[in-house]
Amino acid sequence: MFEKVREIIVDTLSCEMDEVTMEADLTEDLGADSLDAVELNIALEEQLGLSIADEDRPNLKTVGDIVRYLEAKEA
Numbered sequence: 001m002f003e004k005v006r007e008i009i010v011d012t013l014s015c016e017m018d019e020v021t022m023e024a025d026l027t028e029d030l031g032a033d034s035l036d037a038v039e040l041n042i043a044l045e046e047q048l049g050l051s052i053a054d055e056d057r058p059n060l061k062t063v064g065d066i067v068r069y070l071e072a073k074e075a
Contacts, residue, residue: 001074002067008047009063012040022064050074 006020015030026032032040041052044066050073052060060066 001071002063004048005044005063005067005070008043009040012036012043020063022062022067024063025061026063027061044070 002022006017009015009020009030010017013026013030013032013036019030024030026037026040037057041057045051048070050070052069056069060069
């Protein structure tokens with residue numbers, strides 16, 4: 001799951017692959033603003049076929065948060 005999420009983040013946020021780690025913060029480390037966050041959510045949902053609940057989005061601050069959330073959704 002991490003590799004898939006990493007590719008989507010690199011494509012959506014135009015950041016370097018090596019910047020995207022499980023600990024990387026979307027805003028602090030990867031420079032995502034609120035519009036980037038919306039675009040990233042849409043890209044994740046479309047490419048992975050999983051939905052991210054509106055109320056859960058504010059809790060997804062790091063790449064690891066997203067990966068763990070999506071893995072739990074898949075299970």
